[in-house]
């Protein structure tokens with residue numbers, strides 16, 4: 001049974017009114033987003049900016065993001081506690097996360113107050129390095145990497161970890177020798193290569209079959225490395241940051257600490 005003609009007409013007008021009202025509202029409202037997003041490029045930002053577009057090469061996405069930042073916003077990215085950029089939907093970011101022999105609670109970028117309450121703690125690096133076994137180092141780093149990535153996925157860690165420590169263990173008084181592969185440059189180099197590649201998800205993209213070659217590690221994850229500049233390749237699973245750059249053998253002694261000691265380095 002259909003309503004009288006006039007009713008139909010009034011209903012249509014009402015619907016039109018509501019429809020127009022909705023359009024006007026959505027056009028005038030700013031994008032509603034969480035004030036403290038955990039991840040960039042989450043809705044409603046995922047379709048707005050080229051840097052969120054997964055179809056684009058990584059380099060183009062990076063250029064897009066940089067082009068959108070103002071100078072003050074760029075400057076506020078230059079410390080380990082980088083500021084959020086709310087207008088682009090970017091959360092704040094803590095670059096300082098530690099994973100020398102397992103995802104560690106030391107870094108402010110990691111927390112265990114969520115669904116993941118602990119991570120695997122592998123032997124100190126000095127001990128693992130003494131096995132002289134690249135397969136073992138790869139397996140350890142790959143396991144740490146998978147746990148670290150899982151922690152990122154649930155919002156309990158970042159994507160960047162300050163590991164491995166490849167400083168040469170030249171003087172035991174430094175006090176941090178146990179977290180390095182030791183005093184031998186060749187061993188430290190080999191350890192660093194295996195750790196970084198396996199941790200970052202090195203897989204099919206690396207030639208030589210060193211990663212993911214029959215050891216069940218890193219099979220699916222592909223690394224964009226020196227062998228391949230093809231931007232279509234998958235990006236990194238995580239980023240490993242070797243430490244420490246140079247002139248680093250003072251931790252905290254007497255009234256000196258590494259944060260304020262002015263090391264005059266002679267070459």
Ligand SMILES: *[C@@H]1O[C@H](CO)[C@@H](O)[C@H](O)[C@H]1NC(C)=O
Nearest residue numbers: 046047048050053054055056
């Ligand atoms: C993402 O980039 C691809 C390739 O350039 C393009 O076809 C697509 O329209 C872009 N998506 C959005 C949401 O802009």
Ligand SMILES: *[C@@H]1O[C@H](CO)[C@@H](O)[C@H](O)[C@H]1NC(C)=O
Nearest residue numbers: 076079080081082083084092
């Ligand atoms: C980062 O930490 C420093 C030192 O604690 C502090 O002065 C600064 O305000 C922090 N920056 C942000 C963006 O939180």
Ligand SMILES: *[C@@H]1O[C@H](CO)[C@@H](O)[C@H](O)[C@H]1NC(C)=O
Nearest residue numbers: 131132133134135136137139
């Ligand atoms: C090296 O480590 C791998 C992985 O733990 C192990 O299977 C292999 O037996 C080790 N090689 C030697 C020579 O101990």
Ligand SMILES: *[C@@H]1O[C@H](CO)[C@@H](O)[C@H](O)[C@H]1NC(C)=O
Nearest residue numbers: 222228229230231232233234
């Ligand atoms: C780059 O990699 C993609 C995906 O692996 C592949 O389809 C494409 O052919 C490669 N391009 C070049 C120039 O090697």
